[in-house]
Amino acid sequence: MATGTLTIDLDAIRGNWRALAGMARAETAAVVKADAYGLGLGQVAPALAAEGARSFFVAVAEEGAELRQILGPGPAIHVFSGHMAGDTRLIAENGLVPMINSIDQMIRHVEALPGHPFGLQLDSGMNRLGMEPGEWSAVREIALTQAPVLAMSHLACADEPDHDMNARQLAAFAEMTAGLEIPRCLANTGGVLLGPDYHFEMTRPGIGLYGGLPYVDARPVVALDLPVIQCRNLAAGETVGYGCDFTADRPMRLATVSAGYADGVIRAMGPRTDLFAGETRCPMRGRISMDLIVADISALEEDPDSLELLGRHQSIDTLADNAGTIGYEILTALGDRYVRRYRGG
Amino acid sequence: MATGTLTIDLDAIRGNWRALAGMARAETAAVVKADAYGLGLGQVAPALAAEGARSFFVAVAEEGAELRQILGPGPAIHVFSGHMAGDTRLIAENGLVPMINSIDQMIRHVEALPGHPFGLQLDSGMNRLGMEPGEWSAVREIALTQAPVLAMSHLACADEPDHDMNARQLAAFAEMTAGLEIPRCLANTGGVLLGPDYHFEMTRPGIGLYGGLPYVDARPVVALDLPVIQCRNLAAGETVGYGCDFTADRPMRLATVSAGYADGVIRAMGPRTDLFAGETRCPMRGRISMDLIVADISALEEDPDSLELLGRHQSIDTLADNAGTIGYEILTALGDRYVRRYRGG
Numbered sequence: 001m002a003t004g005t006l007t008i009d010l011d012a013i014r015g016n017w018r019a020l021a022g023m024a025r026a027e028t029a030a031v032v033k034a035d036a037y038g039l040g041l042g043q044v045a046p047a048l049a050a051e052g053a054r055s056f057f058v059a060v061a062e063e064g065a066e067l068r069q070i071l072g073p074g075p076a077i078h079v080f081s082g083h084m085a086g087d088t089r090l091i092a093e094n095g096l097v098p099m100i101n102s103i104d105q106m107i108r109h110v111e112a113l114p115g116h117p118f119g120l121q122l123d124s125g126m127n128r129l130g131m132e133p134g135e136w137s138a139v140r141e142i143a144l145t146q147a148p149v150l151a152m153s154h155l156a157c158a159d160e161p162d163h164d165m166n167a168r169q170l171a172a173f174a175e176m177t178a179g180l181e182i183p184r185c186l187a188n189t190g191g192v193l194l195g196p197d198y199h200f201e202m203t204r205p206g207i208g209l210y211g212g213l214p215y216v217d218a219r220p221v222v223a224l225d226l227p228v229i230q231c232r233n234l235a236a237g238e239t240v241g242y243g244c245d246f247t248a249d250r251p252m253r254l255a256t257v258s259a260g261y262a263d264g265v266i267r268a269m270g271p272r273t274d275l276f277a278g279e280t281r282c283p284m285r286g287r288i289s290m291d292l293i294v295a296d297i298s299a300l301e302e303d304p305d306s307l308e309l310l311g312r313h314q315s316i317d318t319l320a321d322n323a324g325t326i327g328y329e330i331l332t333a334l335g336d337r338y339v340r341r342y343r344g345g
Numbered sequence: 346m347a348t349g350t351l352t353i354d355l356d357a358i359r360g361n362w363r364a365l366a367g368m369a370r371a372e373t374a375a376v377v378k379a380d381a382y383g384l385g386l387g388q389v390a391p392a393l394a395a396e397g398a399r400s401f402f403v404a405v406a407e408e409g410a411e412l413r414q415i416l417g418p419g420p421a422i423h424v425f426s427g428h429m430a431g432d433t434r435l436i437a438e439n440g441l442v443p444m445i446n447s448i449d450q451m452i453r454h455v456e457a458l459p460g461h462p463f464g465l466q467l468d469s470g471m472n473r474l475g476m477e478p479g480e481w482s483a484v485r486e487i488a489l490t491q492a493p494v495l496a497m498s499h500l501a502c503a504d505e506p507d508h509d510m511n512a513r514q515l516a517a518f519a520e521m522t523a524g525l526e527i528p529r530c531l532a533n534t535g536g537v538l539l540g541p542d543y544h545f546e547m548t549r550p551g552i553g554l555y556g557g558l559p560y561v562d563a564r565p566v567v568a569l570d571l572p573v574i575q576c577r578n579l580a581a582g583e584t585v586g587y588g589c590d591f592t593a594d595r596p597m598r599l600a601t602v603s604a605g606y607a608d609g610v611i612r613a614m615g616p617r618t619d620l621f622a623g624e625t626r627c628p629m630r631g632r633i634s635m636d637l638i639v640a641d642i643s644a645l646e647e648d649p650d651s652l653e654l655l656g657r658h659q660s661i662d663t664l665a666d667n668a669g670t671i672g673y674e675i676l677t678a679l680g681d682r683y684v685r686r687y688r689g690g
Contacts, residue, residue: 002405002426034607034635035681059636060347060603060682080636081347081574081603085650102575123577127585128601128631128639132577156587165589229426230447232468232477240472242501244510256473258405258426262379262677267670268613286473290379290673291404291425294473305430325612328635332607333678336380337405 002258004226004309004338008039010047011344012219016209017051019217020192024199029055029185031206033063033080038264038332039210039221040340045070047345048209057204061090061098068094078119078150080129083109092116099152101129103139110146119150124172124186125165126156136176144180150202151177151184158190158198159214166194190214212327213317222331224310224338226257226275226293231303240294241286248285252298255282257307260291264333265309269323275307276314282307347603349571349654349683353384355392356689357564361554362396364562365537369544374400374530376551378408378425383609383677384555384566385685390415392690393554402549406435406443413439423464423495425474428454437461442494446474448484455491464495469517469531470510471501481521489525495547496522496529503535503543504559511539535559557672558662567676569655569683571602571620571638576648585639586631593630597643600627602652605636609678610654614668620652621659627652 021028030053036044045056045067055076058064061084064077071077076097082105083091083098091098092113099121100106109118120143123130130153131139153173157163170186177184183201189208191198193215208215211222232254240246240254257275261267270288274281275295282295295307310316316327323330366373375398381389390401390412400421403409406429409422416422421442427450428436428443436443437458444466445451454463465488468475475498476484498518502508515531522529528546534553536543538560553560556567577599585591585599602620606612615633619626620640627640640652655661661672668675 001407001431002429003407037635038607059607062346062348062682084347084572084574084603086346105575125584126587127577127579127583127599128634128637129574156584156589160588163589165584227429229429229474230450232472234472238472239470239501239510242471243505244501244508254472258429261670261674262383262404264678266611267674289473290382290677292473325606329606329612332635333609336681337407 002227002229004224004259004263005341006334006338007223007341007343008043009219009221009343010043012211012221013044013209014047014051014344016211016215016218016221017048017053017205020189020203020205020208020215021052023192024187024196024203026199027055027183027202029053029057029202029204030209031057031188031204032067033057033059033206034332037206037210037328038334040342041067042070043342043345049075050345055202061087061096064096065090065094068096080121082121083112083118088112097149099150102131103135106139106143115147117147117149119152120148122151122153122173122176124153124169124176126154126169129154133172133176148182151180151182153186155186155188155191158188158194161194170197207328210331211316212331220315222310222316223308225306225308226259227306228255228304229258229292231255231297239286242289243287246286252296254285255295255297255304255307257293257295258291259293259309260289262290263335263337264330265293266323266325266330266333269319272322273319274314275309276311277304277307279313347572347574349569349604349608350686351679351683352568352686352688353388354564354566354688355388357556357566358389358554359392359396359689361556361560361563361566362393362398362550365534365548365550365553365560366397368537369532369541369548371544372400372528372547374398374402374547374549375554376402376533376549377412378402378404378551379677382551382555382673383679385687386412387415388687388690394420395690400547406432406441409441410435410439413441425466427466428457428463433457444495444497447476448480451484451488460492462492462494464497465493467496467498467518467521469498469514469521471499471514474499478517478521493527496525496527498531500531500533500536503533503539506539515543552673555676556661557676565660567655567661568653570651570653571604572651573600573649574603574637576600576642584631587634588632591631597641599630600640600642600649600652602638602640603636604638604654605634607635608680608682609675610638611668611670611675611678614664617667618664619659620654621656622649622652624658
């Protein structure tokens with residue numbers, strides 16, 4: 001078998017949700033968009049529901065429909081992209097709650113599904129999704145005669161507690177939602193950590209559930225082991241991989257493992273990333289290719305059967321640093337060829 | 346509907362294969378590993394078979410088994426990772442041809458499946474997969490009494506025609522395979538373009554089939570359209586997206602489209618990449634987020650329903666340049682949330 005093994009710890013996800021829920025008096029929802037950040041909606045969502053989550057957020061109506069099949073009736077499923085043209089049937093049949101982003105979406109929703117619950121997505125300054133203050137003023141009266149069940153906005157800089165954008169968005173959101181008698185939701189994981197002012201009636205952690213920053217105390221969720229295909233000796237002066245990018249300055253022993261950027265091992269992490277055999281670092285040598293990575297196993301006494309990319313010694317955020325990105329992208333890039341093993345649940 | 350539409354032109358893939366096949370007198374195989382470079386093994390492989398491809402290459406035995414289900418009996422399916430522990434049943438039941446990489450694999454194969462066809466993967470200098478000259482000498486006599494059907498190696502620098510590594514690998518491969526009476530295969534797409542010396546009895550293009558460099562004359566294969574969720578005005582001084590990275594220096598109009606790095610729009614391409622409305626460039630503003638991208642549509646007279654990321658105006662290699670990677674990774678990163686439409690076939 002030349003496919004890697006991705007182990008996903010559902011108990012850790014449950015523990016992270018419980019810990020984040022314990023930080024707020026508000027209801028704690030769960031963001032499970034993008035296939036639960038790449039970790040498997042079909043396994044992650046039921047685990048979170050079993051832990052007590054009753055409200056979920058997805059990006060698009062298609063994900064909401066899939067989640068409804070997984071969870072059955074009961075839990076609230078909110079759709080960040082709102083009510084798009086062509087979404088009406090998915091929203092109606094699956095009891096989804098579109099987060100209405102614009103006057104156009106409001107009109108579409110109220111005309112197509114009068115009385116069907118919806119949420120209000122308000123822009124408090126990120127300028128990405130949601131109604132601006134002016135738009136919101138224009139439709140507020142009409143909107144409140146319909147069936148809004150939640151008012152939300154999104155923080156642009158919650159990962160940086162000292163950024164003054166946080167307080168500005170908080171003030172804008174408070175002002176836009178003043179007098180509303182429906183639950184309000186502003187805090188992503190970073191927002192939960194910013195403290196009670198940001199919690200309102202509902203929080204909606206995402207990345208923190210999956211073990212990523214900015215939740216530094218998160219339990220790690222993923223481990224990734226890659227099988228070794230073959231080992232070889234390299235003489236000083238020999239080169240490795242595409243473009244002959246790496247030249248050995250001394251004799252070394254190499255292992256070629258079966259995984260590459262087609263599996264989400266982002267190519268840019270190559271020169272700075274290690275694989276691990278137990279406690280021993282095995283630095284990558286040469287470029288990551290589509291299906292293969294070469295690592296320096298000179299420090300090992302025996303040739304390994306597999307090497308670890310993610311686990312106790314290396315987190316998603318370390319890989320993200322190496323690749324010049326964020327832990328979120330490491331997770332969502334994880335490929336389809338891995339055998340996925342779930343622990344707990 | 347807030348999911349993007351990925352259009353894959355199977356006729357272009359067939360045309361690229363035919364053109365590459367026309368450059369060599371050798372048999373032309375097709376590399377379809379990693380789900381046909383992310384474009385869909387179930388659609389791409391039958392299209393290539395219909396065009397005349399009789400030999401295919403995949404990375405791992407699991408992919409080979411899937412391909413056999415798709416193609417049925419007949420075509421040769423070669424597995425680059427060879428015969429790994431645990432692969433015997435997949436190889437036997439699906440009539441796969443493992444490309445044996447080491448003496449260990451040779452012993453495993455001959456003991457488990459005596460008489461079952463295999464290929465020889467020889468290392469001509471890339472130091473990634475394949476038997477080194479010394480190893481090969483040691484097993485050559487025994488190997489030739491078994492059932493080798495192909496001898497192959499892989500070029501490290503075929504994308505750079507002037508790199509002296511090409512001639513060195515060619516010489517090493519010719520020397521290692523001298524006197525063999527089985528077909529030899531060295532050339533990937535770049536190798537095909539290097540000319541007849543590199544073609545031997547079989548070539549095996551991959552990226553060129555899918556419209557990527559180094560095959561500059563390839564027909565483009567993919568187009569990607571992303572739906573607009575909402576449009577908004579931005580005042581001078583306002584910021585966009587996570588980290589408030591972009592600040593408007595003048596009033597502008599923005600569109601938020603539904604796609605992000607979870608869909609394989611690699612986060613690193615953000616600051617340098619445009620979306621297109623017809624002929625008009627709409628530069629990305631602010632960071633790419635997991636499910637959303639914001640673009641500047643100030644130059645448009647009307648708000649668009651969708652914007653194009655890949656197509657006539659922007660190729661996989663342009664996106665790759667923007668992201669600091671190669672077109673191959675743009676393809677293999679393409680996400681699962683897109684609606685995939687196939688043309689021709």
